[in-house]
Amino acid sequence: ALSLQLKVLKHKKLVNISSLGFGALVSPGREITPGPQIVERDPHRCQSCGAYANLYCEVLLGSGQWQCVFCKKLNSSGGEYIAPSREAVRRWPELSSLAIDYVLNGTMHPLFPQAFDSRTTTPIFIIIDECLDEGHLQYLQGSLHAFIDSLPPTTRVGIISYGRTVSVYDFSEGSTASADVLPGGRSPTQEFLKAMINGTGIYLSPVRASLPVAHTIFSSLRPYRQKLPEASRDRCLGTALEVALAIIQGPSAELSHGIIKRPGGNCRILVCAGGPNTYGPGSVPYSFSHPNYSYLEKTAIKWMEHLGHEAQRHNTVVDILCAGTCPIRASVLQPLAKCSGGVLVLHDDFGEAFGVNLQRASSRVAGSHGLFEIRCSDDILVTQIIGPGKEAPIDARETFKNDSSTCIQMLSVEETQSFAVSMETRCDIKSDYVFFQFAIRFSTVFQVEISRVITIRLPTVDSVSTYLESIQEDVASVLIAKRTLLHAKCASDAVDMRLTIDERVKDIAFKFGSHLSELKLYRLPKELSSLPENLFHLKRGPLLGSIIGHEDERSTLRDIFLNASFDLSLRLLAPRCLMHCEGGTFEELPAYDLAMQSNAAVILDHGTDVFIWLGTELAAQEGRSEAALAACRTLAEELTETRFPAPRILSFKVCLVPS
Numbered sequence: 001a002l003s004l005q006l007k008v009l010k011h012k013k014l015v016n017i018s019s020l021g022f023g024a025l026v027s028p029g030r031e032i033t034p035g036p037q038i039v040e041r042d043p044h045r046c047q048s049c050g051a052y053a054n055l056y057c058e059v060l061l062g063s064g065q066w067q068c069v070f071c072k073k074l075n076s077s078g079g080e081y082i083a084p085s086r087e088a089v090r091r092w093p094e095l096s097s098l099a100i101d102y103v104l105n106g107t108m109h110p111l112f113p114q115a116f117d118s119r120t121t122t123p124i125f126i127i128i129d130e131c132l133d134e135g136h137l138q139y140l141q142g143s144l145h146a147f148i149d150s151l152p153p154t155t156r157v158g159i160i161s162y163g164r165t166v167s168v169y170d171f172s173e174g175s176t177a178s179a180d181v182l183p184g185g186r187s188p189t190q191e192f193l194k195a196m197i198n199g200t201g202i203y204l205s206p207v208r209a210s211l212p213v214a215h216t217i218f219s220s221l222r223p224y225r226q227k228l229p230e231a232s233r234d235r236c237l238g239t240a241l242e243v244a245l246a247i248i249q250g251p252s253a254e255l256s257h258g259i260i261k262r263p264g265g266n267c268r269i270l271v272c273a274g275g276p277n278t279y280g281p282g283s284v285p286y287s288f289s290h291p292n293y294s295y296l297e298k299t300a301i302k303w304m305e306h307l308g309h310e311a312q313r314h315n316t317v318v319d320i321l322c323a324g325t326c327p328i329r330a331s332v333l334q335p336l337a338k339c340s341g342g343v344l345v346l347h348d349d350f351g352e353a354f355g356v357n358l359q360r361a362s363s364r365v366a367g368s369h370g371l372f373e374i375r376c377s378d379d380i381l382v383t384q385i386i387g388p389g390k391e392a393p394i395d396a397r398e399t400f401k402n403d404s405s406t407c408i409q410m411l412s413v414e415e416t417q418s419f420a421v422s423m424e425t426r427c428d429i430k431s432d433y434v435f436f437q438f439a440i441r442f443s444t445v446f447q448v449e450i451s452r453v454i455t456i457r458l459p460t461v462d463s464v465s466t467y468l469e470s471i472q473e474d475v476a477s478v479l480i481a482k483r484t485l486l487h488a489k490c491a492s493d494a495v496d497m498r499l500t501i502d503e504r505v506k507d508i509a510f511k512f513g514s515h516l517s518e519l520k521l522y523r524l525p526k527e528l529s530s531l532p533e534n535l536f537h538l539k540r541g542p543l544l545g546s547i548i549g550h551e552d553e554r555s556t557l558r559d560i561f562l563n564a565s566f567d568l569s570l571r572l573l574a575p576r577c578l579m580h581c582e583g584g585t586f587e588e589l590p591a592y593d594l595a596m597q598s599n600a601a602v603i604l605d606h607g608t609d610v611f612i613w614l615g616t617e618l619a620a621q622e623g624r625s626e627a628a629l630a631a632c633r634t635l636a637e638e639l640t641e642t643r644f645p646a647p648r649i650l651s652f653k654v655c656l657v658p659s
């Protein structure tokens, strides 16, 4: 759940060298092993700064008072912590464990168990693009049939399709498929939506009742008939989403304190799109050469952001799964997914990886109403946070008179995401330790409110080499890469950032490395030897390199990377390379050493893509090559079993060019 360096340097000037930086990666939704201690009562918090009592607090045995590690205030525990000895104090979980889950209401349900299926309580709306050519449609139909079959019988599903009009499928007719059709060019009126919701139609129905009809609906989808190019077809996705949100809210949605109280928890919208939103609210013109394009694009982005926030307010996550070669104008759709707490993923087609992602998108466990608070010792300053959240509004926070914490409102709480926290020191540190406390407050899918509190104490050191030794290079690489990618908003920025990476490596060598006297060269400190390799991959790879085709692909990948957990971030940054050996085992190879033997099979895991290469000599041997390929595929699937988005897995035969 947490990755950071293990020591803090006392000297301000050295800590704050921005090329290397100082920080942590926090995955609030990720399972902790061993699991956190569970406490079913309210936490003791510092009256002054709001920090939580923790294992580093001094406790006065006679009075049960505890001293805050951050502001040093002495707080009452209402006599609770009175104990005969120091050892006896440790029987309170929060005074002995670094990770605690406080259950603030209700009873404890499992939080993120693998076996638990959130889809039993989370309704799913499937929104389908009607403007697909026959080939794409066939793949999509296959994926949708498999998807609906994979859902538990109690999951409630709804189906909407959109083109120039919106068709909302009605499950009230028993075994026949029928749909209400409304115009897509403008937002539906409140009266219309009210009449629809209060009418006799059933638009969300449990799979157990609606399965045959759903299959009929998917089979009855027809390819696009007119002879317009893919990009020029009318797609009213905005209107379709407004209708879906209105149905999710239902007639009885009550607003209290800006949060919808609705039993049953969260909801998901899965959009299956083959092209951009070109008709009705939130749309952009077909052509970039439209005289008003940039103004209309800005308006569309604003509209989509607003809709995303509306969805989030109603506990609804919008995931947009795109496929095909038609540019989808990610700049407009991304804000919608992001503001709702969802993701936008691009696929080559609606086939295998798309189908897997439909299932993973629907089954990933997510909490809601997340707040992420960071407290640290006075000497430490949080300078930047990158991840799926935004600064929390004042009224979302609890008030303490001297609260100097950094508070982030999380858009969703998921195990596949993380926050990159960058920090600096305000002054040279005098004390032997600094403290960090990360508190994540969220509701589970069962609407149980949890506060997860993690408290860390790091020793401070004078010695630069001791400090450098404590740095986890992969974590440092990911933090540097995220800070760099944040500035790579468009393709030309990406080119600039490649140069920035070089400057960073030079600066790290200059400030922390050793001088080679005979030349004007500096050698990187040996403790950071793998850092330049990771950053070299970053420069050449899909995030900053020039190998990716369309701008949509680059910006989508960047968004996934900026929000991704440590593991996925590292794979997107630097690929992992595994060679299949005789006897069915695998051997890890350095990824820069891709000079492959022609009689071996190699897996290259690059996060959103996994490549399997068969050497020419091996490929020529029928039985052996099939066995190697199967072994590689199995391992690739195992390695990426819980990854979201699921990668595409591609196999190649290679002819090696002698070098």
Ligand SMILES: [Zn+2]
Pocket: 046, 047, 048, 049, 050, 051, 068, 069, 070, 071, 072, 073
């Ligand atoms: Zn305090």
